[in-house]
Amino acid sequence: MALPSRLVYDCLVIGAGIQGSFTAYHLAKNGKRTLLLEQFPLPHSRGSSHGQTRIIRRAYEEEFYTNMMVESYQLWAELEKEAGITLYRKTGLLFFAPSDNEEYESVCKNMEHHKFPWENLTQEQLKAKYPGFVLNPGEAVCLDYDGGVLSADKALRAVQEQFQRMGGLIQDGERVKHIQPGQVVTVTTTADSYQAENIVITAGPWAQKVLSPLSLELPLRTLRINVCYWKEKIPGRSGLLQNFPTFLRVVPDGEIYGLPCREYPGLIKICYHGGNEADPDERELQTKPPQIPDVQILCDFVSKYFPGLHPKPAVMEQCMYTSTPDHNFILDYHPLHKNIVIGSGFSGHGFKLSPLVGKILSELSMGKKPSYDLTPFSIARFKKASL
Template sequence: MSTQQPAYLRRIQTISPHLQAPPQTVTKNIIYSTIVIGGGVIGASCAYQLSKDGGNVLLLDQYHMAHDNGSSHGDGRIIRFSYPEDIYIELAKIVYPMWKDIEKESNTKLYQMTGGIDFGPGHLEPIVDLIQNYKKHNIPYELLNKEEAEKKFPQFKFSPTDVIVYQAEGGVLYASKAVKSLWLLCKQFGATVEQNKKVDRIKVESKDLITVLCDDQTVYKGRKVVFAAGGWTNELLYRSQLNLTLRIEVSQENVFYWEPRPDTPKSIDYSQYSNPVAIYYRDADNAFYSLPEIDIKGVKCGYHHSGTALDKMGMPGDRKPYPKEKLDQIKEYIGKYNPGLNNEKESSSLHCHYTNTPDYHFIVDRHPKHSNIIITSACSGHGFKFAPAIGKLVSCMARDVPTPFDISDFSLNRFNNKSLIKRTSA
């Protein structure tokens, strides 16, 4: 594993001690079984599952509950079985029942089944592999021709050469609402939750003790630590002098909302109760996705992995412009496949961050030298749906019990080989 620090980490500045008197250090006397750093959907899911499994858990976030500075906010995220890789089918099998449990425990609706379609030229590897994986795992699906698909989903127009794969359990998760529910459930199951607590660094005292120092000089102690800090992970690893730099890149992504044209028939329903989630594979490396209208006016559409790479996570309010040529391609996609929507001008847009690995697979692994540090949440733009299942994997690791299935696809050592494995699909 490379220990050379990227330039942006070497440029991290510290506040001069001459500018202000240092605050008084406050050391908490509790030794937590696990401290989770990062309260987005992954960190909240880890803290939820760890506390539910009986741990004495502390969850720390540098901002407030369900903030919009990371990767977990918004009105909706896609949940689906539609993956050509085995490991994501395994995660989906675990996570669908978990989301139902979370809904019951929080008494909050978080999932709406809309059905999901994956479509594109039939010769493309993602489409071929997806169908094969459905068959392998006995996931029910339908192949629709153009006429069948347009009758079932009048919101879309398809090309005669498209292969259209329908899976009924695809749907949407209510993103910000889900994060808030997980935070509340953490407390319900006994976890301590601290907002506006930025972790400055951690220190591994021994195999059974880690000290966590926040920038307000509060000190916490735990037996294990879970890094769920997304795009801030490398900065924290660097400040903590843990001799590890992850092979990740942060990008700022944008999604856009598109309302129907004035002359679109009112009988065409773009709401979550009629419109499916959809992924269109233009080719093997480029995909567009859409979600029905939920809370924000219009259909949500994005171009997967099309945003601007960032040197580091910015401050709140620091936004990069979305590439015009990418937005033009989204407009072209909508004009062709969703002609009832006004593709001339988006009604609104939102930003979020992807924390991307080179192969777009997740990281769920222990630190190579410190087994009491677990690193996760580099989810490459497709991890929200799986968060409770990732929390379950992390809980197993923290409690030193076997995970439900082999997770070597998420290991850190896969990056030791410079020739990376095939990138995952959208």
């Protein structure tokens, strides 16, 4: 039964994507009376958390992410145990790059430093383990043995169910119209008005629209991503479908990633990490010519590295990213209102870290010392952030 809206909650979380849902989950776990607000009826595919699959990996260039992934794996396992379901499937992750690439060297250094299971592979070892992959001259590849796939929709549903089992309340189909800061924050939606001692804003692609009325402009870009699926030229001939790992390949203007496909049996998911700017409320509209020819980049890549696949995508869907200039998250207080916490800018790689991000955002909301150094995620790093 819904609690009366006149109740003052300990915390109200705006946005029930994976980051907001894990934030609410951790708050409820700490005994906080928590309301989770979502503008669309659940489940939906308008934001950044939908779909069947996401990559999970330890292989990161930045050591602070590599370090954070230790606890992230633990928290995913904890949720699996609580919910009695499997969310993580180990496939291994291949990280490709030119042999003299600095990012590649940092990934290997971080994996070695943490003593994670990994190794560099030769062309022969790659072919033996993963038929259908092509390693070109002058390239290097390492294998993160614990890399794999997360079941995204299943995970989102599980964490929301656990939150509700702990007494948390979800109100969906309510868009936030106004936030009135104060010792007690008042949040007015299209359906009701709520009060909370603290709020956490995890509004995904709508973050800037929620933050602007609070006199905060952050350098966030909302990007429309083409999610592409590829078909074998001769079904079963390439060997890719039988043992396809997740992978990341450094390319001149970014990264390309791939993973086994559960959405469409018989297809493989290979995407460009990045996209073209778009208004999240006009997600399906192509209002201006794309700045990044991402689909053509993918077609060229597939032709070169996966000759057993058709060089044109069989299926294309769309998703949204919210990116920061340095592609690192924003995990911080509002500069003027310390009972307003912001989690944003997950830049297309936040899903795997969401259990830990939710824990950190809950710690900020409860006034606890964060478990990690949040300097890389501070608002102060942006000179152009304006009040």
